[in-house]
Amino acid sequence: MTFLKARLDRDEAVARACMGASWRVAPGGRVRVDAWPETAGDGQPEKQGFVASAENEAYVEHIVRNDPKQVLRRVVGQRRVVALYEKEQWARQRGVPGSGVLEDVLRGLASQYSDHPAYRSEWA
Template identity: 40%
Template sequence: MTIIEFIEARIAEDEQIATKAGTGKYARWDYAGDCDSASNGEVYYPDTRTVIRHMNGHESISYDCVTCDSEGLTPSVTEEIGPHIARHDPARVLHEVEAKRKLLDLSRRWLVSRGGQDGEMSRKNALDILRLLAAPYSDHPDYQKEWA
C-alpha cells in the first residue's frame, strides 16, 4: 500500500463515519454549557430547536441532544469535553475531508511535475504534505513507520 492509497482510505473512512453521524439538521452540533437549560448542558443539534408552550403560558426551548445520560436529567459530558465534541461535528469533519482531498490532489500534481530544481522542490513539498496528511492516522495498523 502506498502512502497515497493509505491516506485515501483513511479520508474515505472519515467521510463515511461523519456522513452516518449526521446529515441535514443533525450535521452541526453545539454546546452551551451547564448554564443553558434548553440543552441541559449537553452537546445538542441546534437545528432541532423546539418551542414548548406550557399550560401556565410559559414557553421553554428544547433540543435533540447528541449526548445525554440515561434519564435525560443531568449532563453526561463535562464543560471540558462538551465543547470538544461539538467542535468536531460531522459538518466540520466533512469540510476537513474536502480539504485533505485537495491537498492530496496537489501533492499528486507536484509528484508528477517536470524535473529540474523546481521539480525536486515540488517533489519534496509533496512528500512533506503526504507525511503530514498520514500522521494523524499513525495508530492505524496499515501505517508504515517510514512515513513519519
C-alpha cells in the same frame, strides 16, 4: 497515498452518517443537535436531539468542534493537498522538477492516523 485516501474516505463516511443538524454545546455537559426538521407536523417546534454528554465543558466543546460538518470541511481541505501532490507527481514523471514539500505535507497528514493498524512508522 492509498492509506491516506482510505482514511479520508472513512472520515467522510462516518461524518455523513452523523449529519443532520448542527451540534452545539448545551448546559450540563451535553452536546445537542438543533432540531430537524424545524417544526413537527403540527407546526410545533421539534425537541432538540441529544448527541453526547461529557464530564466537563471542555470535553463538550471539543466534541462540538469536531462535529460532522467540520470533519467534512477538513476532509475537503486534505483532499486538495492530495490532489496537488498527485499533480506534482505527474509532472515529475514528465521531467518537471518538484520540491518534495508536498510529500512531507502528506506524511504530516497521515500522521494523524498513526494509531491505525495500517500506518507505517517510516511515514513519520
